[in-house]
Amino acid sequence: MNAPDSPFAFDAAIREAAARVEPRVVAWRRDFHQNPELGNREVRTAKAVAEHLRAIGCDDVREKVAHTGVVGVLKGGKPGPVVALRADMDALPVAEETDVPFKSTKRTHWNGIENVGIMHACGHDAHTAILMGVAEMLAGMRERIPGTVKFIFQPAEETPPIGENGGAKMMVEQGCMQDPKVDAIFGLHVVANDTTGKIGYRSGAFMASADDFRIFVKGTQTHAAYPWSGVDPVVIGSQIVTGLQTIVSRKVDITQEPAIVTVGVFHAGVRHNIIPEQAKLEGTIRTFNEEHRSQIHEHVKRISEMIAAAGGAKADVHIHRWYDVTVNDPALTDWSLPTLGRFAGGENVRTIDKVCGAEDFSFYQKEVPGFFYFIGCTPPDRDARKAPVNHSPRFYMDEKCLRLGTETLAALALDWLAANGAR
Ligand SMILES: [Zn+2]
Numbered sequence: 071m072n073a074p075d076s077p078f079a080f081d082a083a084i085r086e087a088a089a090r091v092e093p094r095v096v097a098w099r100r101d102f103h104q105n106p107e108l109g110n111r112e113v114r115t116a117k118a119v120a121e122h123l124r125a126i127g128c129d130d131v132r133e134k135v136a137h138t139g140v141v142g143v144l145k146g147g148k149p150g151p152v153v154a155l156r157a158d159m160d161a162l163p164v165a166e167e168t169d170v171p172f173k174s175t176k177r178t179h180w181n182g183i184e185n186v187g188i189m190h191a192c193g194h195d196a197h198t199a200i201l202m203g204v205a206e207m208l209a210g211m212r213e214r215i216p217g218t219v220k221f222i223f224q225p226a227e228e229t230p231p232i233g234e235n236g237g238a239k240m241m242v243e244q245g246c247m248q249d250p251k252v253d254a255i256f257g258l259h260v261v262a263n264d265t266t267g268k269i270g271y272r273s274g275a276f277m278a279s280a281d282d283f284r285i286f287v288k289g290t291q292t293h294a295a296y297p298w299s300g301v302d303p304v305v306i307g308s309q310i311v312t313g314l315q316t317i318v319s320r321k322v323d324i325t326q327e328p329a330i331v332t333v334g335v336f337h338a339g340v341r342h343n344i345i346p347e348q349a350k351l352e353g354t355i356r357t358f359n360e361e362h363r364s365q366i367h368e369h370v371k372r373i374s375e376m377i378a379a380a381g382g383a384k385a386d387v388h389i390h391r392w393y394d395v396t397v398n399d400p401a402l403t404d405w406s407l408p409t410l411g412r413f414a415g416g417e418n419v420r421t422i423d424k425v426c427g428a429e430d431f432s433f434y435q436k437e438v439p440g441f442f443y444f445i446g447c448t449p450p451d452r453d454a455r456k457a458p459v460n461h462s463p464r465f466y467m468d469e470k471c472l473r474l475g476t477e478t479l480a481a482l483a484l485d486w487l488a489a490n491g492a493r
C-alpha cells in the first residue's frame with residue numbers, strides 16, 4: 071500500500087509552478103481585459119481557453135457548453151475522485167474609465183441599447199487567466215495527481231442577454247458536473263474592497279439569492295384635474311412601494327437572516343396634467359435562505375394585488391428567480407482554511423460579513439459541496455474601503471493578486487484529491 075500524499079506534498083511544486091506561469095497569467099488577463107466580451111458572447115475568450123486546454127494536454131475539452139462555455143478534464147496519473155475549479159468569462163456593459171495601458175475601448179449593443187462600452191469591471195478576466203494558469207500548473211504535475219481535475223469556464227455570470235438562457239444553471243443542465251461526475255467544487259472572486267494578499271470567506275450562507283420583480287398597476291386614465299373620474303395608478307403604485315417596505319420590517323424573522331426588497335424603477339405618465347393608465351414598478355429581492363425567499367415572493371404578490379384592489383386598480387406581478395443563495399458547505403469550508411492559510415498566511419484569511427450581491431456559483435453548490443472565496447485586489451498601499459468597487463468604470467485590479475489566486479486554487483484541488491482519494 072502506498073503512503074498517501076501529505077497535505078504539504080504539493081506545496082513546493084505549486085509555488086514553483088505558480089511563479090513560472092505568472093507572467094503568462096498577467097498577459098492573458100491583459101489580453102482579456104483589452105478584448106472583453108459580454109455574457110453568451112465570449113467567443114474569442116472561449117477560443118483562447120479551449121486552445122490552451124488542448125495545448126497543455128487535457129484529456130477532454132468540451133466547447134460551446136451553455137453557448138460559449140468550455141470544460142476541460144485533466145486525468146491525474148493515479149486513480150481518485152473528481153474535483154472541479156470554476157472561472158467565469160464575461161464582462162459588463164460598462165465604459166472603462168481607468169488609465170491602464172490595456173484599457174478597453176470596445177463598444178457593442180446590448181439588450182436593445184446601441185453603442186455601450188464593455189469592460190471587465192468585475193474582474194472575470196482575472197478569473198479566466200488564473201484558471202488557465204492553474205490548468206497549466208496541474209498539467210505539469212499530472213503524474214502525481216491522485217484523481218481528476220475538471221476546469222469549468224462558464225459564460226454569462228452577470229446574466230445573459232434578455233431572452234436568452236445561460237450561465238452556471240445552463241452549464242449544469244448541459245452536464246458540466248457529469249462525465250466524469252464532480253465530487254466537490256472550488257471557485258474564487260477578486261474584490262476591490264480588500265487588499266492584495268487578503269482572503270475573505272464565510273461558512274454557510276455567504277452571498278444572497280437574487281430575484282427581480284415587475285409590477286404593472288393598471289388604473290383608468292383620466293384628466294388630472296378630474297381624478298374622481300379615473301383610477302390613479304401613480305398614487306396606488308406609491309402605496310405599493312410603501313407596502314413592500316413592510317415585508318422585511320414586519321414579516322421576515324430578521325433574527326435568522328437579513329433580507330432586502332428594493333424598488334428601483336417607477337415609471338408612469340407622460341404629462342403633468344394626465345393621470346396615466348398604468349404604472350410600472352421594478353425591483354430586486356435578496357435573501358439568505360430559501361424559506362425567506364419564498365415567503366417574500368408571496369408577500370410581494372399579495373401586498374401588490376391587495377393594495378391595487380383596494381384602490382380599484384389591478385396589479386400584475388411577475389417575479390423572476392435568478393440566483394440561489396451561495397452556500398459554502400461548512401465542513402468543506404473548515405477543511406479549506408488550512409490550505410488557504412499555508413499560501414496566504416493564516417492571519418490574512420478572515421471570515422467576512424454576508425454579501426448582498428449574488429453569484430451563480432450557487433448552482434454548482436446545489437449539486438455538490440462547494441467553497442467560494444474572495445481574494446483582495448486593491449494595492450496594499452491604497453485604502454480598500456475607498457477603492458472603486460467591482461462593476462465601477464474605475465474598478466482597478468492589482469495584478470499581484472493573481473499569484474495568490476493560482477496558488478490557492480491549485481492547492482485546494484490537489485489537497486482535496488489527496489485527502490479524499492483511495493488509500
Ligand atoms: Zn459582477
Ligand SMILES: [Zn+2]
Pocket residue numbers: 192193194227259
Ligand atoms: Zn463577478
